[in-house]
Amino acid sequence: MADVVLTEETQEIAQRTPKQIAWGRFKRNKVGVFAGYATLFFLACSILAPLITRAFGVDNHTIYSGVLNEFAMPKGAWGGVSWQHPLGIEPGVGRDVFALLLYGSQLSFLVAFISTFASIAIGMLIGIATGYFKGKVDASVGRFADFLLSFPGTFMIIALSLPLVQRVEATGIAHDNAARILVLVIFLVFFGWTGFYRLVRSQTMSLRERDFVMAAQAMGASSWRIIVKELLPNLWPTAIVFISLSLPGYIAAEATFSFLGVGVQAPASTFGLVLSDAVGYWRDDPAYLLIPCTILIAIVLSLNLLGDAIRDALDPKAGR
DSSP states (O other): OHHHHHHHHHHHHHTSOHHHHHHHHHHHOHHHHHHHHHHHHHHHHHHTHHHHHHHHTOOSSOOOSSSBOTTSOBSSSGGGOOSSSTTOBOTTTOOBHHHHHHHHHHHHHHHHHHHHHHHHHHHHHHHHHHHHHOHHHHHHHHHHHHHHHTSOHHHHHHHHHHHHHHHHHHHTSOOHHHHHHHHHHHHHHHHHHHHHHHHHHHHHHHHTTSHHHHHHHHTTOOHHHHIIIIIHHHHHHHHHHHHHHHHHHHHHHHHHHHHHTSSOOTTSOOHHHHHHHHGGGTTTOHHHHHHHHHHHHHHHHHHHHHHHHHHHHHOTTTTO
């Protein structure tokens, strides 16, 4: 009887596609599902920031009157939190913190998405090319990637950000915060593609020795067809996992560099700028520091948990 049950279960699994199996594993991970809903919620709030702030009757530029006391601190408990200002008031200025964080999340997600997908595209292209063709190009790219991995990227971003922003503004490509975002994205991608490249390269070198690739070569398939039809379908799960795990890292990186003064600057807002300003008020108005910090932690944690769940779902050994 046990043999019959096992046979039926095996047949049921055999009839499902790999996507269906991965989706089934993901749905059974309650933490991952909750993290997915939380991530969608934060993304929706960021995208719909203009509509949400309009519904609450606030924006990120207006300086509200009558909300600060004689010491330029928010009136009321918890930094001026009220129905009119759900997350309080910015000390010293009088802007709405809720609107600042909503619009700030747009910039954070923008930098994170562009940096992630650009790093994946470059890493995938170079990783497949070097892993499949090997040769001197592979050796040269490998040494260059090793050099970047050992290079103090954070220090270089801090040291070279200002002169490169000035150079970009001088060329007329972008100005002010647009130039700062462009330079930051370039730096993050320049130092960020190497990790994914090495992973793709190693997997490509393993796949090119598999029977299905050797059979395609024996049948006269071109290298382009082998890469597109045989290698890429086996590499997309790795790219999906890398996306889910890189997004929180780049969001945190953008907040860090804005906090250090080499990212987006006022009058725009990001999590880093709000936290940098909040440090000076943490004794008199701790809510101004705790609320943005809690939201940033929630976003990064949700993305990390979602990434872990996706990785487990796509791992063929996860159910063993």
